Amino acid sequence: MVLPLTTRARAKVNLDLRVLGRRADGYHELESLVAFAGVGDTLSLYPDAPLSLSLAGPRAEGLAADNDNLVLRAARALAAGRPGLRLGRFHLVKRLPVASGIGGGSADAAAALRLLARLNGIAPADLLLREIAASVGADVSVCLDSRARMMAGIGEKLGPVLRLPPLFAVLVNPGVGVETVAVFRALGLKAGEAVSDARMGTFVAPASTSELLRYLAATGNDLAAPAQQIAPVITGVLDRLAALPGCRLARMSGSGATCFALFDDCRTSAAAAKALQRERPNWWVKPTLLS
8 A cells, every 4th residue: 555645735824915016017016924824734645646636624615626726737737847757646635715815725736746846856945846836826936845934026036934933823714715816906006016115135034022023013914905895804804803812913814815813822822712713603713823
C-alpha cells in the first residue's frame, strides 16, 4: 500500500492591505502584511495514480473537483513546465470557507505544488515553483512558504520572511461569499490611476505584540469599504468583533468576507470565540494563532 504525502494549507490573513493603484493593463497593485493561521485545509497526494482530485470535509459542499480547481490547475501547470513529472491523486479535506478572503483556494494550490515538489525531488527554492505559483493565482506565491511577509504587486512581489511576534486571533466568516472582481470594481479606480506609495522596502517587523498591534491600528484594509457595499453583513461582523471583551483590533482580511479580531493573549481570544460561537452558531468562528 502506497502511503500518501500530506501537507496543511494554512489560511492566509491580510493583517493590512493597501491599494497602491491600478495598472494600465487593469490589474490593481497592492501591498499587504500577510500572516498565516493555525487553521487550514489538508491536502494529500497518492503518488503515481492518474491525476485527479477528491473532496471531503465540512466546507467541501459546492466546491467542484473539476479542471478549474486550483489544485489541478497547479498540478497541470507544473507538469507542463517539468516534463516527466510524477503526478498522482489528490484528496482535499476542505475546512476553510470558499471565496472568503483568506486564500483557501490559493493555499490549496500552493500545497499541491509543495507535495509534487516533494515527490519529484524539486527544491523548495526552485524558480520554476515560483513561476508556476504566480501563473496560477495572485496569492499562490505567498502561500508556497506560508510564512509572514510583505507581499506587493499583484501578489508576485514578496519581501523577506518576517519573524512576527505572536498574534492571538479569532477568525470569523458569516457564511457569505464575496467575489473579488466585484470588490475591485466597486473600488472604482481607473486604469493607470495611482493612489499611494509602496513601503515594502522600508518595513521592519515590530519586536513585540504590543508594538505590532500599535502599528496595525494605524493601518487598514482599502478593500473593506467596497466589500461592505457588496456584502453589508461585513459591517455587522466588524462591529461585533470590535465589541468582544479584550479585542484590540477588528479588521477584514483580503476582499472579504472573513474578518478577524486580535487579542493580547490566548485565553482572552479563546473565550471570545466561544462566546461568539454560542451567539452566532451559523458563523464560522475559529480562535487561532497568527504567525
